[in-house]
Amino acid sequence: MSTNILGILNNKYDLYNPKFVESLFDKMSGSYERMNYITSFGFSEKWRSRCVDLIEIKPNSTVVDLMTGMGECWKPILNSIGENGQLIGLDFSSGMLKRANRRKQKYPKHNISLLKEDVFDNSILKNSVDNVISGFGLKTFSNIQIEQLAGEIKRILKKDGSFSFVEVSVPNNKLLNLFYLIYLKYFIPVLGFLFLGNPQTYKMLGVYTSKYKNSMKAKEIFELNGFEVQYINYFYGCATGIKGIKAVNC
Ligand SMILES: C[S@@+](CC[C@H](N)C(=O)[O-])C[C@H]1O[C@@H](n2cnc3c(N)ncnc32)[C@H](O)[C@@H]1O
Numbered sequence: 504m505s506t507n508i509l510g511i512l513n514n515k516y517d518l519y520n521p522k523f524v525e526s527l528f529d530k531m532s533g534s535y536e537r538m539n540y541i542t543s544f545g546f547s548e549k550w551r552s553r554c555v556d557l558i559e560i561k562p563n564s565t566v567v568d569l570m571t572g573m574g575e576c577w578k579p580i581l582n583s584i585g586e587n588g589q590l591i592g593l594d595f596s597s598g599m600l601k602r603a604n605r606r607k608q609k610y611p612k613h614n615i616s617l618l619k620e621d622v623f624d625n626s627i628l629k630n631s632v633d634n635v636i637s638g639f640g641l642k643t644f645s646n647i648q649i650e651q652l653a654g655e656i657k658r659i660l661k662k663d664g665s666f667s668f669v670e671v672s673v674p675n676n677k678l679l680n681l682f683y684l685i686y687l688k689y690f691i692p693v694l695g696f697l698f699l700g701n702p703q704t705y706k707m708l709g710v711y712t713s714k715y716k717n718s719m720k721a722k723e724i725f726e727l728n729g730f731e732v733q734y735i736n737y738f739y740g741c742a743t744g745i746k747g748i749k750a751v752n753c
Pocket residue numbers: 521524525528539551569570571572573574575576593594595596599620621622623637638639640643
């Protein structure tokens with residue numbers, strides 16, 4: 504695994520290979536939640552809630568949380584859909600899903616299903632979902648994969664169904680940008696070493712974020728696929744996202 508990471512950092516392997524991404528998150532799963540909270544100075548929680556609140560999620564509806572991880576986005580979703588709604592969390596990392604399963608026990612009255620599947624080969628029925636959410640699940644996709652993702656979301660969403668995604672991004676402001684890149688390149692690997700004994704693994708998150716930059720490309724891709732899309736800035740562009748609707752002619 505660390506040989507692969509070094510290979511990827513040296514551009515020898517494909518950064519977006521799903522097997523590599525899966526093993527990366529399996530490896531990080533024990534420390535991801537703590538790391539995520541600390542490294543975002545607590546902002547990640549707020550950004551997830553905002554991401555969910557940006558679209559109208561009605562009581563009793565069916566919501567899919569793609570790249571659900573350990574269910575970090577669930578709380579605001581469950582608050583909206585209530586006990587008669589349906590939440591489907593999808594992820595392919597066993598390590599992350601093991602922890603999502605633990606979180607599920609905290610909500611015994613809610614209807615939560617977990618799918619251990621690749622988003623590009625999923626069993627969700629077409630036109631069956633009211634809303635799709637994804638917190639920090641876009642950066643590990645290439646543009647071609649984001650195009651495929653748009654196709655999958657178009658397939659599973661009902662007409663007039665809506666989606667909202669948020670992703671960590673590189674801010675445009677020069678000072679923030681400098682601080683942010685130093686932070687991703689040096690500070691996060693040090694924390695990764697402290698939590699995981701391995702700075703390379705968390706360094707990868709910085710590599711993905713630098714390549715992702717912001718959600719502008721995702722906006723273009725979703726628009727080209729017929730969605731009505733709006734670009735969202737979170738805290739001066741430290742995270743960005745898109746939200747949108749599967750319009751009637753989509
Ligand atoms: C950065 S984590 C985000 C977790 C969570 N949504 C959050 O808000 O923190 C990204 C998740 O996407 C999952 N993932 C990445 N590519 C995937 C794919 N092709 N199919 C399913 N899950 C995928 C990873 O396993 C990981 O758990």
